[in-house]
């Protein structure tokens with residue numbers, strides 16, 4: 524994408540553009556990418572809000588499609604300059620089978636890569652995840668680590684396994700010749716736990732608190748730090764790296780970058796209370812109210828119940844053996860690789876990120892406000 528006098532001529536494709544992160548990426552591109560001529564939003568489920576975006580200067584093309592269908596992906600990719608691939612099954616609650624998670628997250632990503640190669644699209648940004656690294660099956664902490672910190676990234680759960688495989692495919696594809704002879708330039712962004720407007724897990728916590736009379740009961744020690752990053756800053760990192768990928772292909776191509784900002788290091792529950800507290804909820808207990816072994820037992824019972832009830836109903840509580848293990852293992856990042864490589868700085872301060880998220884929670888249906 525040779526630099527030009529900001530003449531709008533570029534075509535971007537965002538897969539998963541109707542999702543929690545995808546929507547923020549779509550809106551951020553429309554606000555902050557002046558070279559955009561067309562923005563293609565590819566998703567299995569198109570959202571009604573897309574219609575309101577079609578009145579602006581940029582052509583917004585909504586494409587209902589499935590990343591597991593290679594021909595649908597190829598048709599969406601053809602003619603695009605940049606692909607931001609954020610579509611995926613983000614499931615650690617047992618909603619989808621391991622096979623389906625693999626099919627969407629791995630085969631879907633392979634289809635995006637092959638579509639870029641076949642149609643001549645040169646720039647591909649993949650939304651990976653902290654989970655590619657950890658927490659690992661041994662529960663080893665990752666304390667304020669960076670992209671070069673040694674860590675035994677061993678996984679069993681289908682979600683992190685699929686993200687790790689997909690990220691590997693994307694990074695290995697860097698440098699392959701696309702149709703037309705140019706090299707494919709790829710990179711992967713690894714958000715830690717994303718929060719912000721539209722975060723379903725935050726909504727679930729809030730609703731759980733409302734069901735218990737405005738109270739949430741501490742299950743995780745306050746000392747267990749969990750990395751979190753505001754969705755707007757994750758979206759901004761995607762937009763920025765997409766812009767810099769051509770100019771700095773030799774440096775950025777084949778690289779991974781953690782997504783980070785100034786969000787404080789706290790336990791998952793304490794961090795959520797930064798938003799849920801001002802919305803009327805209280806976290807009961809300065810220490811976990813139940814011993815860890817009892818939480819493990821309850822999580823295991825939830826998994827058993829899920830298996831027994833599956834023929835009748837999908838039972839997917841927040842607490843299961845995997846979510847308990849992840850929540851109980853410190854995983855935080857401290858890095859500036861994205862700043863060093865492509866000048867990333869968070870667009871939203873912690874105060875702004877917090878205010879925006881609180882405002883969103885307050886507007887949720889049934890709000891205690």
Ligand SMILES: NC(=O)C1=CN([C@@H]2O[C@H](COP(=O)(O)OP(=O)(O)OC[C@H]3O[C@@H](n4cnc5c(N)ncnc54)[C@H](O)[C@@H]3O)[C@@H](O)[C@H]2O)C=CC1
Pocket residue numbers: 538539540541542543544545565566567568588589590591609610611612613627631650651652653686713714715716717718
């Ligand atoms: N939510 C989080 O805390 C984190 C998310 N991520 C990654 O960010 C990306 C986006 O995640 P979220 O926005 O949280 O999830 P989401 O579930 O809100 O969005 C995913 C989007 O992909 C679409 N999609 C799913 N299967 C598809 C298919 N077969 N074909 C086309 N579209 C399909 C969904 O309809 C949805 O709109 C994912 O790749 C996820 O692994 C990474 C780190 C943290």
Ligand SMILES: CC(C)CCC[C@@H](C)[C@H]1CC[C@H]2[C@@H]3[C@H](O)CC4=CC(=O)CC[C@]4(C)[C@H]3CC[C@]12C
Pocket residue numbers: 613615651652653654715716717724742743749791841842843845846847849850
């Ligand atoms: C009630 C239990 C004790 C725990 C409740 C909290 C859990 C539901 C969440 C704790 C950590 C979260 C995960 C973490 O943020 C890393 C993630 C990265 C992704 O790519 C997708 C989401 C997730 C797996 C996230 C999911 C919810 C938690 C397990």
